[in-house]
Amino acid sequence: MTETCQYLNFKTEEEFPDLSKHNNHMAKVLTKEIYGKLRDKQTPSGFTLDDVIQTGVDNPGHPFIMTVGCVAGDEESYEVFKELFDPIISDRHGGYKPTDKHKTDLNFENLKGGDDLDPNYVLSSRVRTGRSVKGYTLPPHTSRGERRAIEKLSVEALTSLDGEFKGKYYPLKSMTDAEQEQLISDHFLFDKPVSPLLTCAGMARDWPDARGIWHNDNKTFLVWVNEEDHLRVISMQKGGNMREVFRRFCVGLQKIEEIFKKHNHGFMWNEHIGYVLTCPSNLGTGLRGGVHVKLPKLSTHAKFEEILTRLRLQKRGTGGVDTASVGGVFDISNADRLGSSEVQQVQLVVDGVKLMVEMEKKLEKGEAIDSMIPAQK
Amino acid sequence: MASSFTRLFSSKRNVGILSLVGAGSVTAGFLLHRDHVTAGAPVRRMYPASAEFPDLRKHNNCMASHLTPAVYAKLCDRATPNGYTLDQAIQTGVDNPGHPFIKTVGMVAGDEESYEVFAELLNPVIKERHNGYDPTTMKHPTDLDASKIQSGQFDERYVLSSRVRTGRSIRGLSLPPACTRAERREVERVVVDALAGLKADLTGKYYSLTLMTEKEQQQLIDDHFLFDKPVSPLLTCAGMARDWPDARGIWHNNEKTFLVWINEEDHTRVISMEKGGNMKRVFERFCRGLKEVERLIQEKGWEFMWSESLGYILTCPSNLGTGLRAGVHVKLPLLSKDPRFSKILDNLRLQKRGTGGVDTAAVGGTFDISNLDRLGHSEVQLVQTVVDGVNYLIECEKRLERGQDIKVPPPIRQFK
Numbered sequence: 045m046t047e048t049c050q051y052l053n054f055k056t057e058e059e060f061p062d063l064s065k066h067n068n069h070m071a072k073v074l075t076k077e078i079y080g081k082l083r084d085k086q087t088p089s090g091f092t093l094d095d096v097i098q099t100g101v102d103n104p105g106h107p108f109i110m111t112v113g114c115v116a117g118d119e120e121s122y123e124v125f126k127e128l129f130d131p132i133i134s135d136r137h138g139g140y141k142p143t144d145k146h147k148t149d150l151n152f153e154n155l156k157g158g159d160d161l162d163p164n165y166v167l168s169s170r171v172r173t174g175r176s177v178k179g180y181t182l183p184p185h186t187s188r189g190e191r192r193a194i195e196k197l198s199v200e201a202l203t204s205l206d207g208e209f210k211g212k213y214y215p216l217k218s219m220t221d222a223e224q225e226q227l228i229s230d231h232f233l234f235d236k237p238v239s240p241l242l243t244c245a246g247m248a249r250d251w252p253d254a255r256g257i258w259h260n261d262n263k264t265f266l267v268w269v270n271e272e273d274h275l276r277v278i279s280m281q282k283g284g285n286m287r288e289v290f291r292r293f294c295v296g297l298q299k300i301e302e303i304f305k306k307h308n309h310g311f312m313w314n315e316h317i318g319y320v321l322t323c324p325s326n327l328g329t330g331l332r333g334g335v336h337v338k339l340p341k342l343s344t345h346a347k348f349e350e351i352l353t354r355l356r357l358q359k360r361g362t363g364g365v366d367t368a369s370v371g372g373v374f375d376i377s378n379a380d381r382l383g384s385s386e387v388q389q390v391q392l393v394v395d396g397v398k399l400m401v402e403m404e405k406k407l408e409k410g411e412a413i414d415s416m417i418p419a420q421k
Numbered sequence: 422m423a424s425s426f427t428r429l430f431s432s433k434r435n436v437g438i439l440s441l442v443g444a445g446s447v448t449a450g451f452l453l454h455r456d457h458v459t460a461g462a463p464v465r466r467m468y469p470a471s472a473e474f475p476d477l478r479k480h481n482n483c484m485a486s487h488l489t490p491a492v493y494a495k496l497c498d499r500a501t502p503n504g505y506t507l508d509q510a511i512q513t514g515v516d517n518p519g520h521p522f523i524k525t526v527g528m529v530a531g532d533e534e535s536y537e538v539f540a541e542l543l544n545p546v547i548k549e550r551h552n553g554y555d556p557t558t559m560k561h562p563t564d565l566d567a568s569k570i571q572s573g574q575f576d577e578r579y580v581l582s583s584r585v586r587t588g589r590s591i592r593g594l595s596l597p598p599a600c601t602r603a604e605r606r607e608v609e610r611v612v613v614d615a616l617a618g619l620k621a622d623l624t625g626k627y628y629s630l631t632l633m634t635e636k637e638q639q640q641l642i643d644d645h646f647l648f649d650k651p652v653s654p655l656l657t658c659a660g661m662a663r664d665w666p667d668a669r670g671i672w673h674n675n676e677k678t679f680l681v682w683i684n685e686e687d688h689t690r691v692i693s694m695e696k697g698g699n700m701k702r703v704f705e706r707f708c709r710g711l712k713e714v715e716r717l718i719q720e721k722g723w724e725f726m727w728s729e730s731l732g733y734i735l736t737c738p739s740n741l742g743t744g745l746r747a748g749v750h751v752k753l754p755l756l757s758k759d760p761r762f763s764k765i766l767d768n769l770r771l772q773k774r775g776t777g778g779v780d781t782a783a784v785g786g787t788f789d790i791s792n793l794d795r796l797g798h799s800e801v802q803l804v805q806t807v808v809d810g811v812n813y814l815i816e817c818e819k820r821l822e823r824g825q826d827i828k829v830p831p832p833i834r835q836f837k
Contacts, residue, residue, distance in 0.1 A: 054603035061602060062631065062667050094601070101664050187508065188475060189468030217476065243657065250515050253476055 056080035067105035068113030070097050073131045087124045089181045091117030096125055099245035112325050115245045117185035119312045119320050133324055137382040146318035146328050149385035152294040158394040161284025165401045166335045170280035171293045173330040174273035174321045176312040182322045183247045191254040191270050198269050201303040202258045209296055211260035216252035232257055234271050265296050273321050290390050328382030333390040335397050336362055340372025341407035354420045355396035356380055470494035481519035482527030484511050487545040501538050505531030505599045510539055513659035526739050529659045531599030533726045533734050547738050551796040552835050561732035561742050564799035565708040573701025573808050579815045580698035580749045585707045587744040588687035588735045590726040596736045597661040605668040608688045615717035616672045623710055625674035630666035646671055648685050679710050687735050704804050742796025747807045750776055754786030755821040761829050768832040769810035
């Protein structure tokens with residue numbers, strides 16, 4: 045983007061997108077007035093309103109979920125285009141107000157229980173989040189030079205870790221066939237995004253330059269570099285010990301953050317929207333804590349959706365977002381990201397999954413579960 | 422002429438309009454801000470060129486063959502007056518390392534000025550793609566006089582259909598990779614306005630992609646007229662599918678022999694076609710329709726992008742010059758199995774495609790045969806090449822049917 049802004053030569057009505065058939069958060073919020081007000085603004089790095097909304101214009105609606113329809117190109121996007129982002133954040137995050145403050149709590153000791161989810165039902169446990177490195181623009185906007193600088197800094201930080209976090213980095217563009225096979229078998233490898241939600245936002249540019257995967261030798265702590273966010277941090281293991289997964293998650297994250305801070309590139313965070321990430325849906329904790337759990341009976345129960353909603357949980361297929369469940373095994377995770385802390389969100393997963401497994405057992409015995417259905421959390 | 426001047430002075434882009442040395446439409450003396458255009462507006466950058474240079478080691482496209490670190494360093498700080506940058510121009514080539522069957526171009530133009538501002542890269546790319554054509558020294562001939570075509574009626578036992586297509590861009594508006602929604606809508610308005618003025622056998626109707634009914638959509642599909650949102654990453658990575666289907670549409674005449682696509686890969690794609698082998702009539706209608714549309718837009722003060730060295734200016738450098746692909750669907754079951762088939766096509770300056778168009782396979786020995794060249798030869802020359810070539814192929818097929826041998830023709834001379 046440059047100083048010479050061609051866009052100003054036409055009137056607002058002439059540039060305003062046709063959103064009449066659209067169903068996403070951006071389309072619901074963007075009026076001609078807001079567009080007119082923000083269209084001649086740019087963040088310091090040159091990200092414009094049209095850049096912010098392109099993915100939402102190009103993708104009218106997702107069949108199953110209400111997509112956000114906009115992205116940030118840098119930390120400042122959330123400020124410069126406040127008038128657009130604030131109502132979207134409110135819609136997406138349960139009425140979160142521009143004056144609200146977000147609480148961050150990565151002290152794993154504050155989690156109660158979580159080490160005893162029944163492994164006969166809970167096949168695996170996982171916690172992921174994202175982090176953005178301060179001082180750089182975000183994946184929709186980064187140039188190759190910036191992306192490479194982010195990779196270099198991230199690799200420096202990650203390869204300096206030791207103990208349970210000792211590991212290795214695999215750059216996408218130079219991994220061997222053998223390494224690639226192994227990463228696929230481990231379910232670690234991420235692919236070039238095919239979802240138009242991401243490609244229309246420019247996140248797949250220059251693939252696979254400066255993208256890569258780092259994981260510890262134990263294969264329980266994994267970092268994706270330069271996919272949808274600067275960093276996606278994942279802690280996982282087989283079985284139901286979510287407590288251990290969360291401990292490793294918190295400890296690992298804090299170690300990494302310290303190293304970035306030493307290089308004067310801490311993580312993007314502020315007390316209003318917490319950790320700043322590319323997609324507004326991931327603001328706050330950016331945390332998705334979940335399990336793969338067998339619920340063949342409960343999942344066909346009439347009240348399944350209701351139960352999930354009350355527990356503030358969501359279901360996905362075992363392939364992740366936009367996939368279907370296979371053999372009654374579901375991916376169950378927290379629905380919230382902003383307005384509650386990491387500990388609180390993982391607590392909801394731990395408590396909720398524990399309850400649902402008990403419900404499943406009841407249903408196996410042919411008993412009713414109505415009395416167990418919780419009140420709205 | 423006066424109206425063209427008015428258009429240019431009142432043009433919303435009043436800075437850096439490329440010098441217009443067009444086909445008699447504007448005087449050669451009208452050189453506006455030429456130095457400013459070539460120097461390009463400066464771009465704010467945080468990293469040195471060496472840190473930004475793309476990794477092209479596994480790439481095989483024309484852009485990758487000619488983009489050196491030195492050329493990148495020289496051009497990366499520039500932008501066209503519209504703000505289009507080198508990184509944007511080459512993005513599609515960086516994102517798409519290579520096509521399995523053909524060497525793709527690997528870059529696009531975001532506006533007419535791209536061809537000037539990024540000439541140091543585009544000229545060698547053009548030279549490679551167009552068999553040695555040098556834009557700095559050569560001139561491209563335009564000739565839309567269909568009466569010059571000889572023997573333009575094919576044997577219809579072999580030729581099933583004939584078709585000629587090209588593209589045209591509206592001067593003063595950015596091209597599909599870079600245009601804003603308002604610019605794209607302006608292209609639609611200008612072109613649809615002009616098409617509404619066509620008469621007689623060219624009278625027709627416009628079908629906007631956003632407004633067409635299901636019934637209209639089905640009819641257009643049955644007629645093989647409907648174009649879809651691009652799925653090829655060659656196009657999507659260049660940003661051509663943005664805001665789909667806003668301001669996209671199809672116009673065709675009532676007889677369904679003259680068709681215009683609006684805002685797909687170019688501002689306009691113009692197609693003349695009919696069943697059977699009367700290529701001369703197809704080309705005659707093509708030229709007549711094109712000239713009439715040009716006259717109609719000029720009445721309103723607009724014109725097509727054209728220059729003496731590059732001919733008609735389109736989004737992809739591969740379509741410069743005439744932008745013309747003249748072709749037939751022709752049955753060549755015996756010839757296509759002959760090992761000399763490819764060589765014969767090469768020497769005749771023809772290419773084969775499947776009957777679904779580029780990147781498809783032939784079905785039942787029926788091929789799409791069309792001209793290879795676009796730039797450095799006129800429309801008349803290229804269509805004559807197709808006419809002569811297809812007639813030769815049919816002769817070969819007939820000889821093979823009779824059990825006679827065929828000869829590989831000598832290669833048609835190319836410019837150095």
